[in-house]
Amino acid sequence: MAKAKERESHRSRLRAAGLRHTLPRERILAYLDRKNTHPTPEELHQGLRKKGHNIGLSTVYLNLQVLRNAGLLWEFKDQQGHTRYDGYTERHHHLLCVQCGAVQDILARELPEFNPEPIKTAIENRTGWFVEEARLELRGVCPSCQ
Structure with a gap:
């Protein structure tokens, strides 16, 4: 079923x-x-x-x-x-381990202080591009590799 x-x-x-x-x-x-x-x-x-x-x-x-x-x-x-x-x-971002390559999802709603809109607007104004989406990517070392 x-x-x-x-x-x-x-x-x-x-x-x-x-x-x-x-x-x-x-x-x-x-x-x-x-x-x-x-x-x-x-x-x-x-x-x-x-x-x-x-x-x-x-x-x-x-x-x-x-x-x-x-x-x-x-x-x-x-x-x-x-x-x-x-x-x-669902809108989310990624944590990437630079040692083993592990990827972990981080929900955007768990990061209320991250607002990509000012970044998108600044880039659009400076370059003339239309920015469809801004994503946050964090790189570091996962708990298994620490």
Whole structure:
């Protein structure tokens, strides 16, 4: 029963974003929903294969971009410059361990003193760019590496 609800939730999310439901999209969303990891496309591909899902790496890449463009995933770079994906779309920021590469989510609502609006406005005024979003990224050493 829980699996059926989960599948319907993913289908609803895809429909709400104006996307067609496909098994690769559903499986990518399900994988990212269950994991508190922030995988690279290759790590995601391997994780899906370990679960018995025969999805090609190019299909993973294509669908990650589609889901990101629809706002269903976040994309960011880790400290080594690898692209990582995050299925948690509530506004949040990341703590990145410079030693082991661990990533931890920090909810924006837990940081009431951080207001990105003045930063966005200052950058827009100085550069002429339209800043769509400002994210806070904190780099340091996690408890396991200390």
